[in-house]
Amino acid sequence: MANKPAQxxxxxxxxxxxxxxxxxxxxxxxPVGSKTLAQSANLDVSPATxxxxxxxxxxxxxxxxxxxxxxxxxxxxxxxxxxxxxxESQPAGHQALFDELQAQLEQDLNTHxxxxxxxxxxxxxxRLAGIVTLPKVQxxxxxxxxxxxxxxxxxxxxxVTSEDEVQNRILxxxxxxxxxxxxxxxxxxxEQFSGMDVTQVRQTLLGQIRNDRDHMDRMxxxxxxxxxxxxxxxANDEDYILAGQSNLMGKDKLxxxxxxxxxxxxxxxKQEVLRLLDQCINTEGVQIFIGNESGYQIFDECSxxxxxxxxxxxxxxxxxxxxxxxMQYDRIIPIVDVTAKVMGAVLNSRT
Amino acid sequence: MANKPAQxxxxxxxxxxxxxxxxxxxxxxxPVGSKTLAQSANLDVSPATxxxxxxxxxxxxxxxxxxxxxxxxxxxxxxxxxxxxxxESQPAGHQALFDELQAQLEQDLNTHxxxxxxxxxxxxxxRLAGIVTLPKVQxxxxxxxxxxxxxxxxxxxxxVTSEDEVQNRILxxxxxxxxxxxxxxxxxxxEQFSGMDVTQVRQTLLGQIRNDRDHMDRMxxxxxxxxxxxxxxxANDEDYILAGQSNLMGKDKLxxxxxxxxxxxxxxxKQEVLRLLDQCINTEGVQIFIGNESGYQIFDECSxxxxxxxxxxxxxxxxxxxxxxxMQYDRIIPIVDVTAKVMGAVLNSRT
DNA sequence: ATTAGCACTCTATATGTTAGAGTGCCAGTA
DNA sequence: TACTGGCACTCTAACATATAGAGTGCTAAT
Numbered sequence: 217m218a219n220k221p222a223q224x225x226x227x228x229x230x231x232x233x234x235x236x237x238x239x240x241x242x243x244x245x246x247p248v249g250s251k252t253l254a255q256s257a258n259l260d261v262s263p264a265t266x267x268x269x270x271x272x273x274x275x276x277x278x279x280x281x282x283x284x285x286x287x288x289x290x291x292x293x294x295x296x297x298x299x300x301x302x303x304e305s306q307p308a309g310h311q312a313l314f315d316e317l318q319a320q321l322e323q324d325l326n327t328h329x330x331x332x333x334x335x336x337x338x339x340x341x342x343r344l345a346g347i348v349t350l351p352k353v354q355x356x357x358x359x360x361x362x363x364x365x366x367x368x369x370x371x372x373x374x375x376v377t378s379e380d381e382v383q384n385r386i387l388x389x390x391x392x393x394x395x396x397x398x399x400x401x402x403x404x405x406x407e408q409f410s411g412m413d414v415t416q417v418r419q420t421l422l423g424q425i426r427n428d429r430d431h432m433d434r435m436x437x438x439x440x441x442x443x444x445x446x447x448x449x450x451a452n453d454e455d456y457i458l459a460g461q462s463n464l465m466g467k468d469k470l471x472x473x474x475x476x477x478x479x480x481x482x483x484x485x486k487q488e489v490l491r492l493l494d495q496c497i498n499t500e501g502v503q504i505f506i507g508n509e510s511g512y513q514i515f516d517e518c519s520x521x522x523x524x525x526x527x528x529x530x531x532x533x534x535x536x537x538x539x540x541x542x543m544q545y546d547r548i549i550p551i552v553d554v555t556a557k558v559m560g561a562v563l564n565s566r567t
Numbered sequence: 568m569a570n571k572p573a574q575x576x577x578x579x580x581x582x583x584x585x586x587x588x589x590x591x592x593x594x595x596x597x598p599v600g601s602k603t604l605a606q607s608a609n610l611d612v613s614p615a616t617x618x619x620x621x622x623x624x625x626x627x628x629x630x631x632x633x634x635x636x637x638x639x640x641x642x643x644x645x646x647x648x649x650x651x652x653x654x655e656s657q658p659a660g661h662q663a664l665f666d667e668l669q670a671q672l673e674q675d676l677n678t679h680x681x682x683x684x685x686x687x688x689x690x691x692x693x694r695l696a697g698i699v700t701l702p703k704v705q706x707x708x709x710x711x712x713x714x715x716x717x718x719x720x721x722x723x724x725x726x727v728t729s730e731d732e733v734q735n736r737i738l739x740x741x742x743x744x745x746x747x748x749x750x751x752x753x754x755x756x757x758e759q760f761s762g763m764d765v766t767q768v769r770q771t772l773l774g775q776i777r778n779d780r781d782h783m784d785r786m787x788x789x790x791x792x793x794x795x796x797x798x799x800x801x802a803n804d805e806d807y808i809l810a811g812q813s814n815l816m817g818k819d820k821l822x823x824x825x826x827x828x829x830x831x832x833x834x835x836x837k838q839e840v841l842r843l844l845d846q847c848i849n850t851e852g853v854q855i856f857i858g859n860e861s862g863y864q865i866f867d868e869c870s871x872x873x874x875x876x877x878x879x880x881x882x883x884x885x886x887x888x889x890x891x892x893x894m895q896y897d898r899i900i901p902i903v904d905v906t907a908k909v910m911g912a913v914l915n916s917r918t
Numbered sequence: 919a920t921t922a923g924c925a926c927t928c929t930a931t932a933t934g935t936t937a938g939a940g941t942g943c944c945a946g947t948a
Numbered sequence: 949t950a951c952t953g954g955c956a957c958t959c960t961a962a963c964a965t966a967t968a969g970a971g972t973g974c975t976a977a978t
Binding site for chain 3: 261263264265268284285286
Binding site: 613636 | 954959960
C-alpha cells in the first residue's frame, strides 16, 4: 500500500536509491556497486535486492554500467531526474561569501570590472569555469551623447550610459559638419533622449521616421540617419567574460585532450557559447544543461548551470558555471542562483 | 690540420653531428641513436665513432640520455648552441603568406584588430601560440583631446590618437567646470599638443611646470593638473593579445596537466608574461628563450621566440610565439622576424 | 517480495618473458 | 693517433600469463 509505484514506475525506494547513487558517484567518481549502496542507503535491504532495483533503473535508462563487474554510473537522464526531482538544494549556506561579493561589487567598478568580478567569484567558489555575459546594451539607459569631428566626413560619437560606461563609434558621413552643427545635433539628442533606454530610443526614432520625416528640416533628417546607425545593436554587445577555464583541465572525462581543446577553442570563438547562453536569458530561475542536452557537441561531457540577472525585472544578461557532468549540483545550483540575485541587486542599487 | 678543435673543444664534425641530432629530434621527437645518426649524417663513419663523439657531447652538456639504451636528446644548452651557431634559417620562403598578411593588415583596422590579426597569423602559420603586445601608448601621437562633463566634479576625457584609437578616462576634479571652460581647455590642449607623441607631451608639461607655473593664470594651472593625470601611462597600456593557446595542448612534455595549467593561468594573469616580453622590446632582431633560460618557472618546458616591432625606428611592442622547446626553430625564427617587419611597415605606412 | 548462494565476467595488478635498441669499452687495424 | 668491429651489458616496450577482487545475474529457498 505504501510502496506503490510513484511515477513512471519509479517507486519511492528506487528514487531514494538513485539519489544515493548519484550523490555517491558525484563525490567519489567511481562506479557504485550494490554492496556499497546497500550500506550507504539506510534501507535494511540486502545487496541482492539493490541489484534488482538497479536492474530496473538500468532498464529505464537512469544508470548504466561501464562493464560487467563495475557497479553503476548515472546516465544523463539519471542526472536529469536527480536534478529535477531528487535534489534538495541547501538554501545557500555561504551567506558570508555573498556578503563579501556584494561589498566588492558595490565599490566603484565600471560594468566590465563588475562582470569580471562576478565571473571570478563564480569560478573561485565553485572551482569550475565561471561565465558572465555583459549586460545587453539595449536595455541600458543613455545619459549623454557627444560628437567630435575627427577628419573630413568622419565623426566620433561618444555614448555615455547610466552605468558610467563609455562607448565610442566612428561614423562615416556623407558630408562635412561644422562644429556648431555637431553641437546642435548633440544637444538635440540629449534633450530628446537622455534617460531613455536604448531600445526606447530606437523605437522612438523609427516612429518619427514613419510619421513625419518629410516635415522635418534637413538637419534633423541628418540626425535621424546618424542615430539609426548609432543605436543599431552592435556585435560586441554580445560578449561574455570567462574565468577559471583552467579549472576544467584534468577533470575526469575532460582530461581527454581533444575534447578539452575543442571546448577551449569554442570559448575563444564565442559564438556557439553565446547562442546557448542567449537561450537562457528569458528563463526564470536556474537553468541546467547536462551533457549533450544543450545540443552543442562541445558540451558533450559538460554541464552548464545558468541563471539570468536582471534590473527592475528586465533580464539583462546571463551568468553561470561550466563544469564536468559530474559536478556537485546541490552546491552549485544555489550558488549560481544567489549570485545572479546579488548581481541584480547591485546593478539596481546604482541606477 | 683540418680537424682542429673549432671552439670550446667542439670540432667541426661534432658540430655537424649535433646539428643533425637536434634536427632529427625536432622532427621525430624520439631520442636519436648512434646508428640512425650515422646514416643521417653523411659522414662515412661507423656508429662506434659516433658513439665516441656523443660521449664528448654529453660531457660538454649538449645532449643527454633518458636512460641507458635510449639514444640522445638535446639539452637546453644543446638547443642554444644549435640556435646560435648551427642553424641556417631558410630566408623566409613563405613570401605569399606575408603578402597576404600585409594585404589584410592594410585594411581599415583599428589597433586592436590589427594586433589580433597579427597574433592569429602567427599562431596559424606556426601552429603554436601567437602573442603580440599592444603598441606602447606613450609612443603614439595625440591627435585630439576633448572633455565632456559627466556630473558634478567628474569629467570624461577623450583622447584620439593618430591610430584612430580612442581612449576614455574619467577624471575626478576638485570643482565644477562650465562647458565653456572645458571648451577652452580642450582647444588649448589641441593647439599646444596635437601631433606630439605622448611622451613628448608629458615632457613638455613637466618642463612648463618647472619653469613658470607661478606665472600662469588659474585656468592653465588647472589644465596642467588635468594633463598630468591624463598622460600618466596607465596599467592597461601593458597588454597583449594571445591566439591559439589551445595549440599548446597535447604537445609532448606539455601534455603534463599541471604544467599546462600553470602556463594557461599565467596567460590569464598576464604580469609574468608581460615582464618577459618587456625585456625584449629594446633588443634588435629575434630573441629566443629556451626552456628555463627565461628565468620564469612557467616556461620551463617552453621556448619563446620574439621580435620587437617598431615605427620609425622606435620599438613600440613585441610579438612572437610560444611553443614547446622542441619546435622547428629554423622555420619559426624567420617567420617571427618577417612578421615583425611587416607589422612595422604597415604601422609606418598609416602615419 | 526478499534474500543467500553461486557461477560467471571483467578489470586491474603483478609477474615473467622476450626482442630490440643502444650503449660503453676493448682490442685490433690503418 | 683516429677509427672500427665486436661483444657484453642495460634498459625499455610489448606481450603473455596468472591472480585477486569487485560486482553482476540468476536460481532456488524463505
